[in-house]
Amino acid sequence: MVQFSFFVLPLCFLFNSRKIDNENIKTLQNDSFMRYINLESLYLEDNKLTTIHPGTFSGLGNVHWLGLMGNRLQTLDGGGICHDAPSIRWLSLGNNKISTIEPHAFDCLSQLSDLNISLNPLQSMDEDVFEGLDRIKSLYVYTIYYTDFSTAMFDNTTNLDHVYFSKFRYCNFALHVRHCEPNSDGISSLEHLLARGVLRVCVWVIAVLTCTGNTCVMIGRSLMKHENKVHSLFIKNLCASDLVMGVYLIIIGTKDVVYRGIYNRHALEWKESFGCQFTGFLAMLSSEVSVLLLTYMSVERFLCVVFPYRDRRPNVRQAAVVLIAIWLTGFFLAFSPLIGHGLGYFDSFYGNNGVCFPLHLHQPYLRGWEYSAFIFLGVNFTSLLIILSAYTGMFISIQRTRRSIASSFTTYVGQATNGWIPDIQRKNLRTTALSGSMYAWIVIFILPINSAINPILYSLTTRTF
Template sequence: NLSYNPIKKIQIDQFDFLIKLKSLSLEGIEIANIQRRMFRPLGNLSHIYFKKFQYCGYAPHVRSCKPNTDGISSLENLLASIIQRVFVWVVSTITCFGNIFVICMRPYIRSENKLHAISIMSLCCADCLMGIYLFVIGAFDLKYRGEYNKHAQLWMDSIHCQLVGSLAILSTEVSVLLLTYLTLEKYICIVYPFRCLKPRKCRTISILVLIWIIGFAVAFIPLSNKEFFRNYYGTNGVCFPLHSEQTESSGSQIYSVVIFLGVNLAAFIIIVFSYGSMFYSVHQTAITATEIRNHIKKEMILAKRFFFIVFTDALCWIPIFILKLLSLLQVEIPGTITSWVVIFILPINSALNPLLYTLTTRPFKEMIHQVWYNYRQRRSKRGKDSQKTYGPSFIWVEMWPIHEITPKLTKPVLCTDSSDASVTTQSTRLNSYT
């Protein structure tokens, strides 16, 4: 029993002559140079006790190892809980299907801002990568089912784990940067409608390419220098560097803090501030206009959309910021919390972004109404050879919802004062960006 001794290093051949040893306790000891070679001579060892679950992977031949889980993985399975194993497939399916559906449907929305559509499709591609990441984790959980500890260390050190972790970070960072860009674009055009320049295709594509380059750099830099970053992605079974472990190098700790509490926290603050300013600007404009009642309903719809966008961002990122701060304060974080964050909380934005930015927007609803209307018309005319049948069309004329179209909307809008003109301009901006 060597537990809680002030041992800083164990020699590789320390246990070579203890071939009859049956139980070994190393609890409370940080083994920085741990290797499989240390425990290989202990053929009769049946019980071993470590400080961390990850150390069990270095003694896979031992029948009983404690602790037997880190909250994410167990000795038997990569994903310890049945809830995790089920939901990793459910969340990945929803995330992939929703984003692929939006990518396929966006080109058919003809009358919206094309450059905005390109940005949304780029966002969906980034979010889809999160679904692919969860699919891969679920697949390797199936592969190692029932004997995970035999492969745990090889898996966390493997190139597959490194690439999967990089994919998750790439998805996360590109999504965060794209949401920030889309938010700032809306902010400028709504709060400063008369200063808003028409976005150019070259500028938009350049910004999107730059965002993806930054995302790739952030995700793959830890793989470029193993001595500095160590095993940055291989700190747990799901290969996601959510919080710093004490065994991580100072380089990994600094890099992780810069990403999560630097870039991502700054982006979150910008998004919250921008949406708050947008709503306040529209609210103030409506108050100064002459026809206040006509804008109340639209303002409430806008408020709901703003609320859900900011709410999902907060639901996703605030727990991560808290975990990161706790890790900096050296507070022990249960692995169960980490697994819930990675599988349930982190993909929230990736799963809901298609709903918030496409499936609930006015152009998409109008397209669905148009398709359904043409489908019913075609069915009603199917038996009438004398009448011409029209196929479904994805192009509509009005930007207002189908049930709100009235003859009055076909008349030109007359602005009696500057505040009315401002409201009209902002309504047009909102129609093209929401």
């Protein structure tokens, strides 16, 4: 074991800075620095220190800068730092192995203005962990994926001016801080729910097109007579599911207007509210019902083309049973996280971002990611394979005289499923997080655009059916 005492150091009363890096120091003896009464800066970085005992820094009453980065400290109780060097203004504890910070660990450091505890596997911190740090101005807690931050932790840090978190959503717990980093997750910023102006325009344009187009198709198909009532029934239900996506976009657009310029004050309240949970439920319901409907319709088209003379085709009653089953399945998939909300696993499933959509592409391993993977890799990917297989088989078996019919219908189904293909591919590569800005485009534009385009496809490409 490599030990370190004041006898190793030259006796000096004039040095005001000392740097002892990469010396493989594992233990510091008590009173090691008693002779360094004038020392103002001490750097013990990149050593192998595991514990700071009370008395280790005795005599360092004038030290203002203390660097302990890159060691192997595991628990911080403050006893070896707080009482021995109460005049510290800059303390760096980053890149250690600190998993626990004991309550009141920094109580005696009333002069501390800069604290760095980044790059530590923190698992336990008391709500009063920063109590007593009345003068702290900068706090570095980046690359820490501690999930139990709370507003109470920062209540006493009234002079805190800069804080550096790992994730944008943690800024919601320190609302009084003037400069919080990162200041955006690509979707939202400290000021706005939708950070970019082009997203604000897109959300309203697509919402209006989606609601207007699908409503018109539903009304039109209800008033007009069709030879194939079963197919018309499925089209109207597909319109209804797309219309739900339009409602989702209107809610997001409205909340963006309400919180314009003051979003960070209400971000935590919004994401934890029932309104956000319900909004996410609508988006999930719409997407899953649409995918399941398209899957069934693709299989039915395959059977019609490959076996044109089969006798057993679904009538209106049978179609109604299938539709009820599809809506109930979509409802169950979307509603399950609401049932589990408050039980731990699903607590932030819909509220992990401001748009309340749980695709989990920008932060792949958030709580509930397994369920998200089940939905988008299990259910949706399986549906996509069935749709592609159905149309591959259809083109192999189709007669030449009916090729134009199948081609037109494939255009409609292909367009409707096209938005899911890149998302499923990205979900498969979830080990690499998608940027927040790309995630915003997927949720606001790529997925909903199918709901806006579908009414046109219904009118132009499905008259034959």
